Amino acid sequence: MDFAIQVEDLTKVYRENSTEVVAVNGVSLSIQRGEVVGIMGPSGSGKTTLLSMFGCILKPTAGSIKIYGEEVTNLSDKELPFVRRKYFGFIFQGFNLFQPLSALENVRLPLEIKGMSKKEAGALSINLLEKVNLKERAYFLPRNLSGGEKQRVAIARALAGNPLIILADEPTGNLDHKSGELVVKTLRELVMINNASAVIVTHDSRIFHSLDRVFYMEDGKIRA
Amino acid sequence: MFSVALKIIFYDKVRSLITLAGVVFAVALIFAQIGIYLGLMETSSTIIDHTNGDIWITSRNSKNFDFSQPFPERKINQVLAAEGVKDAEKLIVTWGVIKQKQGGTEQVEIIGYNPDTGIGGPWKMKTGHFRDVKNGNYAIVDESSMRRLGRFEIGDYREILNRRLRVVGISEEVKSFTTAPIIFTSYKIAQNLGGYVGPDNTVFIIASVEDGYSDKEVINTLRRSLSNVDVYTKDEFSRKTRLYWTIETGVGLSFLITILISFLIGMLIVGQTIYNSTIEYLKEFGTLKAIGATNLNIYQIIFSEALINASIGYVIGLIFTLLSIKIYDAIEMVFTIKLWVALLVFFLSLIMCLSAAFFSVRKVRKIDPALLFRG
Known part of the structure; x- marks a missing residue:
């Protein structure tokens, strides 16, 4: 079986002075290549913390994480950026686009970080914007795009460099129903085309039908 | 990353203008302080620097050109007799009081030189010749003195220490440090x-x-043969005079403090604005880190912002400085700007902006991942 993500007994404890908060408590799960899974749960249930640990943004307190069979749990801060660069694309509820950069430049930036030449990265970025139907808005600044368009730029950015895993945090959270559907549909299609996987943290029950599996989280644990 | 920094600067126009204003202010102030300081130092030793001659003999422990004590002039015979000395000349620097045409008095610095050789005399004449002071109660006055002494013409009489001297020439470029x-x-x-x-x-x-002898050799000879005097090369005495005014009077320290304050003000303004900019884009920087950018990639953006601000601010500051030279001329102030000063100030503005950017670098290094996920 080709697993994109495997986590074993994953735990994250936040400590503030003498107070301890267990955000994720002994989560074990696997996500296969090509799967689009959702993580649902109430606020404060640990969904975002779990997603951050999947994406090697946050280090677990205990447990292990394997990405395509590669143990990444104990990698150093210097090694982790290269793991993220190799495997992940991220989509955030707040889009997190650079306001001074055009849609094209926002998509091109991660490709340049990955070492691609400006010319090559530019051509690829136009291609990605075309896939999310935003080619004609390539030179628009984010402030001149609608919420749905911004999120589609964020999807194009997440897909830049063909990541094997897309991690999305409430990608439809700031969008109306129609825009939200279009975003998830686009994401789903592009994940399938790239034979990638996607983990979507969401409260939005309207996108359930686009997901292969859904995990429900409560108090830091996955409920059956 | 440089292009990202450039885009950020042009996007946040108001903030960028504030940053630039800070850099320009600091650069112009540093230029002004160094320029005025060098001008003053140049002025303090200008007569030494413009006087032909390799060796200066002064009374023992003389500290500068303007306030040296007299010593017996017969020592010139020993100087002329020393091996390696080609020629020697006497020069008097003393102080007096001049009566103003319209009443009142002014203190003046009096230079007495041999009109036959002109050594120690004026080197650039607007009217007349340095030889014109020979054989009579004559004086040459520098045109820069007109502000203090009032207008004077050739043929005017002025009373100095109760002696009437006739103005026979007007010199240029002899501004006094004092x-x-x-x-x-x-x-x-x-x-x-x-x-x-x-x-x-x-x-x-x-x-x-004399040809064939080094300054050092002749100085050693003179030091052995002369008593109660000090012997310097021209450069040594020029430097000694400058150092006296720089260190012993505190002039140098006050300039240094102003330069330091300008540097710190510039650094704080640039630091504050770059820090605000970094805070504003913290989520975006975090996103870049999430998609694989290293801290170094982000630092490149922040430091590029600082470099661009330093470079543009420096150029504008330099233009202001060059334009202000005319103002200094108008108020008879010597302002000196040299290539090495321009390079030094550029280096200082780079250091100022780059060290200001360090405040922000710390923030980026410790970005809270949770920040990325806040809508």
Whole structure:
């Protein structure tokens, strides 16, 4: 079986002075290549913390994480950026686009970080914007795009460099129903085309039908 | 990453203008302080620097050109007799009081030189010749003195230490560090004006070295043969005079403190604005880190912002400085700007902006991942 993500007994404890908060408590799960899974749960249930640990943004307190069979749990801060660069694309509820950069430049930036030449990265970025139907808005600044368009730029950015895993945090959270559907549909299609996987943290029950599996989280644990 | 920094700067126009204003202010102020300081130092040793001669002999423990004590002028015979000395000349620097045309008095610095050789005399004449002070109660006044002494023409009489001297020439470029007007006259007149020099005394002996001898050799010879005097090369005495005004009077320290304050103000303004910009884009920087950018990639953006601000701010500051030279000229102030000063100030503005960017770098290094996921 080709697993994109495997986590074993994953735990994250936040400590503030003498107070301890267990955000994720002994989560074990696997996500296969090509799967689009959702993580649902109430606020404060640990969904975002779990997603951050999947994406090697946050280090677990205990447990292990394997990405395509590669143990990444104990990698150093210097090694982790290269793991993220190799495997992940991220989509955030707040889009997190650079306001001074055009849609094209926002998509091109991660490709340049990955070492691609400006010319090559530019051509690829136009291609990605075309896939999310935003080619004609390539030179628009984010402030001149609608919420749905911004999120589609964020999807194009997440897909830049063909990541094997897309991690999305409430990608439809700031969008109306129609825009939200279009975003998830686009994401789903592009994940399938790239034979990638996607983990979507969401409260939005309207996108359930686009997901292969859904995990429900409560108090830091996955409920059956 | 440089292009991202450029886009950020042009996107946040108001903030960028504030940053630039900070850099321009600091750069212009640093230029002004260094330029005025160098101008003053140049002025303090200008007569030494423009006087032909390799060696300066002064009374023991003389600290500068303007306030040296007299010593017996007969020592010139020992100087002329020393091996390696080609020629020697006496020079008097003393102080006096000049009566103003409209009443009142001004203190003046009097230079008495040999009109036959012109050594120690004016080097650039607007009207007349340095030889014109010979054989009479004559004086050459620098045109920069007009602000203090009022307008004067050739043929005017001025009373200095109760002796009427006729103005026979007007010199240029002889501005005094002490701000007192400089009056040139013959050695004999200066000696007999009744100042503190006294008859049979001189204040300096300036010697030139014969071909085939080094300054050092001749200085050693003179030090062995002369008593109660100090012997310097021209450069040494020029430097000694500058150092006296820089260190012993505290002038240098006050300039240094102003430069330091300008540097710190610039650094704080740039630091504050770049820090605000970093905070504003913290989520985006975090996103870049999430998609694989290293801290170094982000630092490149922040430091590029600092470099761009430093470079643009420096150029504008330099233009302001060059334009202000005319103002300094108009108020008779010597302002010196040299290539090495321009390079030094550029280096200082780079350091100022780059160190300001360090405040932000710390923030980026410790971005809270949770920040990325806040809608």
